[in-house]
Amino acid sequence: MEVGGIWGSFYWLCLWIMRLAYINILWGLFTIFGLIIIGFTPATIAMFTIIRKWLKKETEIPIFNTFFTIYKEELFKSNIFTIIIGSIGLILLVDLSFLGTISEHPIYPLLLGGLFLCGFIYITLILYIFPLYVNFNLSRWQYIKYAILIGLTNLHYTITMMVAISGLYYLFMRIPGLIPFFSISTTGVTIMGISYLSFKNLDKKRNKQQAQNTLS
Secondary structure, three states: OOOHHHHHHHHHHHHHHHHEEEEEEHHHHHHHHHEEEEEEEEEEEEEHHHHHHHHHHOOOOHHHHHHHHHHHHOOOOHHHHHHHHHHHHHHHHHHHHHOOOOOOOOOOHHHHHHHHHHHHHHHHHHHHHHHHHHHHOOOOHHHHHHHHHHHHHHHHHHHHHHHHHHHHHHHHHHHHHHHHHHHHHHHHOOOOOHHHHHHHHHHHHHHHHHHHHHHH
16 A cells, blocks of 8 residues: 655655665675776666666666676676776876976967867766666667767756766765765766656657658
8 A cells, every 4th residue: 555645755755765775885885896997887887777777667676686687797798888988088187197297388278178178078978878878779889979979969968967966976075974875876866867868858859850851
């Protein structure tokens, strides 16, 4: 029997708090189990897969079994993204360090602006690649290409995502005790939820374009 009213809302809130804490702990344990570098990507994909199911109102799934199954499937297959994204990030860090040595050069502001633009694109890639991965069946390079394209063509969603994550970061820095239980899961829900809106927006634009093409 469903509980309604204030108690129903309280029960719903407690249930989601427990779910978020549970999946956050699972993410941490399985990331450590994979020695962090190997475990990070499959654990993150497993978490996003479960969050996607929650957003689609599939809330009765067995969380641990689903997480463990996805983690095993993605343990080696998905780590190519760790290598690619990690290599890009390393290149940007090296470039930033190099720029620090030529800060007096006249071309420095131009190079710095270009590096900040590359950094923005890199962050966009990171934000969208996991939601894309759990929603669509694409090739590896298509995931990277579309993550950047979708993020840049839906800048209002991308910036909203960045602002929301910055707010969460500020909250967790103010209350560090929340970090082990909610830092990753709430960030994942934020990214997945806003990405879902951007995907729907693209579907509407595509359907509208197809309708116009049909009429013409």
